[in-house]
Amino acid sequence: MPSFDSSSGDGVVIRVRGLATRFGKQVVHEGLDLDVLRGEVLGVVGGSGTGKSVLLKEILGLIRPAEGSIELLGKDIGQLSEAERVAVQARTGVLFQNGALFSSMTVAENVMVPLKEHTDLPQALAAEIARIKIAMAGLPPGAGPKYPSELSGGMVKRAGLARALALDPEILFLDEPTAGLDPIGAAAFDQLIRSLQRSLGLTVFMVTHDLDSLTSICDRIAVLVDKRIRVGTLEQHLNDSHPWIHDYFHGPRGRAARHAEA
Amino acid sequence: MAREGAWVEASRIGDGDQHDGGWLVTALGRWDLKAAGGLARELESFSPGDGRGPLRLDLSRLDAMDTAGAYLLARLADRLTAAGNAVSVTGVRPEHAALFDAVRKAGQPPAEPLLPPSHPILEMLERTGRATVDAAREGLDLLGFLGLVTITFGRVLLNPSRLRGRAVLFHIEQTGLNALPILGLLSFLIGVVLAFQGADQLRRFGAELFVVNLLGVSILREIGILMTAIIVAGRSGSAFTAQIGTMKVNQEVDAISTLGLDVVELLVVPRALALMISLPLLAFYADIMGLIGGAVMSYATLDITFGTFIRQLHGAVTLPHFLVGIVKAPVFALVIAMVGCYEGLKVSGSAESVGTLTTKSVVESIFLVIVLDAMFSVLFSVLRV
Numbered sequence: 001m002p003s004f005d006s007s008s009g010d011g012v013v014i015r016v017r018g019l020a021t022r023f024g025k026q027v028v029h030e031g032l033d034l035d036v037l038r039g040e041v042l043g044v045v046g047g048s049g050t051g052k053s054v055l056l057k058e059i060l061g062l063i064r065p066a067e068g069s070i071e072l073l074g075k076d077i078g079q080l081s082e083a084e085r086v087a088v089q090a091r092t093g094v095l096f097q098n099g100a101l102f103s104s105m106t107v108a109e110n111v112m113v114p115l116k117e118h119t120d121l122p123q124a125l126a127a128e129i130a131r132i133k134i135a136m137a138g139l140p141p142g143a144g145p146k147y148p149s150e151l152s153g154g155m156v157k158r159a160g161l162a163r164a165l166a167l168d169p170e171i172l173f174l175d176e177p178t179a180g181l182d183p184i185g186a187a188a189f190d191q192l193i194r195s196l197q198r199s200l201g202l203t204v205f206m207v208t209h210d211l212d213s214l215t216s217i218c219d220r221i222a223v224l225v226d227k228r229i230r231v232g233t234l235e236q237h238l239n240d241s242h243p244w245i246h247d248y249f250h251g252p253r254g255r256a257a258r259h260a261e262a
Numbered sequence: 263m264a265r266e267g268a269w270v271e272a273s274r275i276g277d278g279d280q281h282d283g284g285w286l287v288t289a290l291g292r293w294d295l296k297a298a299g300g301l302a303r304e305l306e307s308f309s310p311g312d313g314r315g316p317l318r319l320d321l322s323r324l325d326a327m328d329t330a331g332a333y334l335l336a337r338l339a340d341r342l343t344a345a346g347n348a349v350s351v352t353g354v355r356p357e358h359a360a361l362f363d364a365v366r367k368a369g370q371p372p373a374e375p376l377l378p379p380s381h382p383i384l385e386m387l388e389r390t391g392r393a394t395v396d397a398a399r400e401g402l403d404l405l406g407f408l409g410l411v412t413i414t415f416g417r418v419l420l421n422p423s424r425l426r427g428r429a430v431l432f433h434i435e436q437t438g439l440n441a442l443p444i445l446g447l448l449s450f451l452i453g454v455v456l457a458f459q460g461a462d463q464l465r466r467f468g469a470e471l472f473v474v475n476l477l478g479v480s481i482l483r484e485i486g487i488l489m490t491a492i493i494v495a496g497r498s499g500s501a502f503t504a505q506i507g508t509m510k511v512n513q514e515v516d517a518i519s520t521l522g523l524d525v526v527e528l529l530v531v532p533r534a535l536a537l538m539i540s541l542p543l544l545a546f547y548a549d550i551m552g553l554i555g556g557a558v559m560s561y562a563t564l565d566i567t568f569g570t571f572i573r574q575l576h577g578a579v580t581l582p583h584f585l586v587g588i589v590k591a592p593v594f595a596l597v598i599a600m601v602g603c604y605e606g607l608k609v610s611g612s613a614e615s616v617g618t619l620t621t622k623s624v625v626e627s628i629f630l631v632i633v634l635d636a637m638f639s640v641l642f643s644v645l646r647v
Contacts, residue, residue: 133329
């Protein structure tokens with residue numbers, strides 16, 4: 001749980017080897033390898049249908065890959081018993097694309113769900129920690145007793161982030177965190193993730209299409225092309241001659257984002 | 263490490279008799295979520311210092327700290343400060359500094375309590391009051407909606423080419439034709455049950471044959487139409503709410519409006535009209551099935567042949583009996599369609615509200631159907647029908 005734990009040896013928190021995914025005859029991934037390093041912000045990009053979200057779900061154990069192994073925090077998630085799986089899940093946090101808040105609960109109750117499930121904190125302390133998380137996610141104090149339907153899209157994402165961070169996870173998974181936010185809100189969200197990542201020492205695995213997020217907060221970028229992944233820094237991808245990668249980073253939007261950054 | 267978990271140690275600063283250096287409080291161990299519960303209890307009774315001297319909270323020897331730990335440390339520092347000590351936090355390790363600062367910043371308690379303390383009885387009174395006002399407002403809204411639909415209906419009647427014939431036929435099929443199997447079976451069974459119970463009682467008086475009168479009058483006047491209305495409310499009223507509600511969630515209703523189309527004319531009028539056509543037909547069908555069920559049971563338990571049954575029925579019921587039942591059908595149909603569509607249009611954004619309002623729509627329309635039925639009974643007794 002503590003983010004400064006250095007128990008994981010070589011510093012790889014997610015290790016994917018030889019991953020293959022097929023839906024019927026459609027092959028999504030084939031021989032995909034990926035290492036995510038402790039403490040980095042990894043952005044995952046790829047065209048529509050290249051299986052970004054599928055990869056995320058496979059790492060989270062929501063979908064079983066056809067072949068290959070996935071190690072999460074040193075444990076092969078295909079081989080885990082139920083109890084071990086829950087233990088690993090408690091060390092990760094996920095922000096789904098639309099927040100996925102439980103609509104029958106208030107924001108504060110949503111954040112307290114993992115605290116109640118995985119710890120034996122007294123109610124009052126759990127409520128206090130939930131309050132801290134809500135504030136750290138950048139929500140006003142009045143947001144706690146509100147229901148998700150009373151929140152704007154940006155606030156729902158922040159609330160989802162607060163729930164994902166409830167247990168001080170080591171790895172934070174984000175699925176399109178800035179989709180549906182206005183540019184100012186998206187930039188603020190990027191900065192929020194960056195500052196939380198620094199203060200909590202998180203590893204962030206972020207599926208995104210937001211070029212601004214990629215250029216401003218990602219340490220490395222993983223590009224899904226040809227059913228595999230190419231990981232590199234922004235500079236390395238800029239010099240890549242693969243047509244899709246070239247078009248992606250050298251297209252008008254890619255250029256604009258880099259100029260904004262420079 | 264000698265000790266598991268997390269704890270604090272307090273010692274005086276300075277040596278010998280020179281104790282004016284104040285207190286040194288050292289946090290040790292792993293200040294994380296796992297330890298937080300016990301730690302919080304322990305810290306409650308932890309109060310070094312005399313409330314005057316300086317107090318130094320040293321974090322340099324922590325093994326680990328997460329948000330919960332940082333929060334507890336910040337709370338400890340705040341509490342000791344509030345007790346009058348001059349607290350200084352020292353030795354924050356660089357890897358802890360950002361988190362500790364973030365938690366201290368986020369942890370500023372709100373200036374005033376968010377919710378005023380409430381009294382359970384007052385709360386119940388308030389809930390009752392709110393529910394009453396909500397119900398009244400809802401009734402008023404529903405009445406307004408009825409007016410809107412009536413006006414739109416009138417407009418469509420004046421200009422029949424605006425009527426969506428296909429939609430009406432589609433909904434007649436959905437609400438009428440497709441309801442035949444379940445409605446038929448249930449009405450038949452109700453007829454069976456009525457005949458059985460009636461026969462049991464009437465046999466004591468040797469008046470077995472009057473079970474036919476009982477069946478004829480009760481089914482034609484009340485039970486046929488009431489069963490039909492309740493089943494249709496559960497089947498079609500809920501479907502209307504769910505259909506329109508889903509369209510609302512998908513913003514289809516907004517799209518209809520922005521395309522210059524009339525939502526009521528497009529969504530509500532065809533449904534209401536279809537139900538007003540199919541419900542009387544269904545009620546007639548339910549009457550027949552109920553009587554058949556009764557006849558079968560009468561034959562089985564009382565040896566009343568079908569011929570005798572029909573002859574007795576002919577004497578027992580008159581046309582008004584049938585009409586009293588069937589005349590209620592279009593009114594019930596309108597109420598069911600109105601409530602179903604109204605609740606559907608009230609759906610807001612979330613998928614959850616579709617479920618809530620669908621339930622509400624069924625409860626409300628069955629409630630209104632029974633209330634209206636009672637009012638019809640009063641009306642008919644005044645009219646001596």
